[in-house]
Amino acid sequence: MRSVAQRQHIASGQDSDVFIRSDGLLVKRTRTGRDLRREAEMMVYLSGHGIPVPRVHEATADELVMQYVPGPRMSEEIGRRPWLAGQLGRDLAELHHCLDVIPAPGFLSGEGDLLHLDLHPGNVVLGPEGPVVLDWACATKGDRRLDVALSWVSLAVARLAPVKKLTRWRFLKAFMANVDPKAREAIPEAARIRLERHDRDPVERAALQKLMDPDRH
Numbered sequence: 282m283r284s285v286a287q288r289q290h291i292a293s294g295q296d297s298d299v300f301i302r303s304d305g306l307l308v309k310r311t312r313t314g315r316d317l318r319r320e321a322e323m324m325v326y327l328s329g330h331g332i333p334v335p336r337v338h339e340a341t342a343d344e345l346v347m348q349y350v351p352g353p354r355m356s357e358e359i360g361r362r363p364w365l366a367g368q369l370g371r372d373l374a375e376l377h378h379c380l381d382v383i384p385a386p387g388f389l390s391g392e393g394d395l396l397h398l399d400l401h402p403g404n405v406v407l408g409p410e411g412p413v414v415l416d417w418a419c420a421t422k423g424d425r426r427l428d429v430a431l432s433w434v435s436l437a438v439a440r441l442a443p444v445k446k447l448t449r450w451r452f453l454k455a456f457m458a459n460v461d462p463k464a465r466e467a468i469p470e471a472a473r474i475r476l477e478r479h480d481r482d483p484v485e486r487a488a489l490q491k492l493m494d495p496d497r498h
Contacts, residue, residue: 287303288302296311296312306338306346307346308344308345309345309347310344314343318342320418321340321345323417333410333411333412334417335348335413350406350408351409352407352409352413354403354404355373355403359402359448360445363447367451370451370453374455374458376400376405376414377428380396380397381394391421393424395422401432401435401436404416431475433453433456434492436453437488438485440484469493471492473493
């Protein structure tokens, strides 16, 4: 299935491009050959368990067609309305709590609980009916505390203008106050995963290497 409706490019990620079609649906197309059918299967499974994800319309190995959810990313909202940082941090924690009670599907390999592995504010859309979680490409099984730690690390090491650092602190403080406190123990492993996943600039690489030292926590 290759979408034939007219489409407009709206974003590019590490391994895919995203378009919006003339019929209002969103198309995710891989650039690396990653089979998108597993991500579609994951989203259908999550929707059936009450997790807010875009509704899947159809999928093949190279294209995933899904519902377009209007609204800003949580990361954008933090920047535009910094006085909401604490509430948004609690909202991200609540999304993790929702995942805490969902059994990991059998089609995922490994053992443990369900992990998103990339649940940061840039992958949450604040839609008309509430937050919606995007990008389930990395979903796997493991320790839920690692998933929480990855969310913390992704924002903690982000390069920000000095004026935005207080907003980040408020967000992360509220987030960590509403999740399992033992998630801090997983920060070194979360930093290692983030460091190895993609190329990082020297500043972020140095920050991640510091976090990988357990004596700093």
